[in-house]
Amino acid sequence: MAPSPRTVTTARLRVRPLTDADHDLWVRLHTDPAQYPFAPWAVAPDAATAEGMLERALTHWAEHGFGYGVVEDRASGEALGVAGLIHGREREHLNLYYRFDRPHHGRGLGPEVARALVADAIEHGPGLPITATARPDHRASIRTAERAGLTLLGAAKPDVVFPGVPRAVAERARAADPADVPAPVVLLAPSVEVHREPFDAPTREQVLDLWCATNDAGGAVGFVPGAPRSAVSAALAAHEEQMGAGRAVAVLLRGADRSVVALAWWGGDANPLRAHRRTAYRVMTDPQRRGRNLGRLLMAAMHRVGREDGVALAELTVRGGTGVEAFYAGLGYTEVGRLPGGIRLSEDDERDEIRMARRLDGRPLS
Structure with a gap:
């Protein structure tokens, strides 16, 4: 049986489990080209594709009792974005992810929630390596992961091997990228x-x-x-x-x-x-x-x-x-x-x- 879902809180924020009712927020975040300035090829091309991503995220919650959640303002209850950690496809690591609605960019919400989520994963998670990937020019995303405790290892170039990181992390990080763009970077938690x-x-x-x-x-x-x-x-x-x-x-x-x-x-x-x-x-x-x-x-x-x-x-x-x-x-x-x-x-x-x-x-x- 999967463990009971947890709600993670910070000074300003609450991260609660993702539900079917979050459909509109999820689809908006993942189909908006403005959300992907550093990787325009990664935006979901249509609502159906984003809905498929949502279904996989909900299935992860059902199977494991944790996953991507909705970040809410603790005072107002307003949904601000999504964030969380999920198993990598091979179940050899956990991947850290965060994406906030554009009106809430620049408020320091990413580092605040990422710091809490990585700590929660270490305390309650399955004990796997915690990684994150980012575009090499997306400095804000890299800084967010670093402030959460992760260390920048380098670019996920072909045949690269990072100690402590499953090989699949680098392989999948660049799998959907065009051949002519720089490789994404990989970060690792202690x-x-x-x-x-x-x-x-x-x-x-x-x-x-x-x-x-x-x-x-x-x-x-x-x-x-x-x-x-x-x-x-x-x-x-x-x-x-x-x-x-x-x-x-x-x-x-x-x-x-x-x-x-x-x-x-x-x-x-x-x-x-x-x-x-x-x-x-x-x-x-x-x-x-x-x-x-x-x-x-x-x-x-x-x-x-x-x-x-x-x-x-x-x-x-x-x-x-x-x-x-x-x-x-x-x-x-x-x-x-x-x-x-x-x-x-x-x-x-x-x-x-x-x-x-x-x-x-x-x-x-x-």
Whole structure:
């Protein structure tokens, strides 16, 4: 049985499942030549062709419980466009897609919805590579995918092979293109890795690099900027000892170049009365890739792993004065406690320790 359809929300938008009632919006978007300035050959030539596309999109929802949805304004309920992810034809990847009605172009809606959809796919989707394709001169579309967390790999030229991307992605991206136009480009989202044992040597070095870079950029991950690498390495060794003992799980994201770009741990409690709880700690992302949705994608991966491990209640603490509590509030976390001055960075710099929590089992926190 397909899972129940999900509605994805952002600050301004709601993405709900596509239905037969969306016929007019779908046909208008896909038969309007002005919607395809960078690929005029791709516009549906008539309503019947667009209706066939709609039927396939509806079938995907029926079979898989997710797919292309309608983007609505949360305040007014107005339909603004369509967006979502679907299986590639070979079922080896998920394809990210977005198309907004022309009156709503230039409002930043694409990045807003794409960031939420990619995170939702990582948290709830089938665990396949997430890709997008675009015309090489369609910079706005490429930037939207990049801000959602995807990395531009290059042009889908004949015989090209992109590591981590099924060959069919590049082949199908250019299949309907005229022979005399430049090849489309392919983008890829970070992949998720779960480590329940200490890291191998190469991964450990990358984790250490990321942790030190985060420290030096002012990230609240246990140290102050300029902390010696040896001190960070000792802290990492302690976490690896917890992993080896089954008390911690590391969740990391690897970029398209296979570098570790984000990392966090789930820590458990030996008390059986707290077996349903986990604490997220050392949440870090590559400072050189800020603004690329990595924090949201990492927490989506953390939540997925937590649910798979039977976690019902997720907890974390944040350092006051960083503003990061707003980020976690946007992910459904609620402040449940605050210790004024609980974190001392120096004799004259004490910060509140803020405790936050959320349920992962669908129940309300209260």
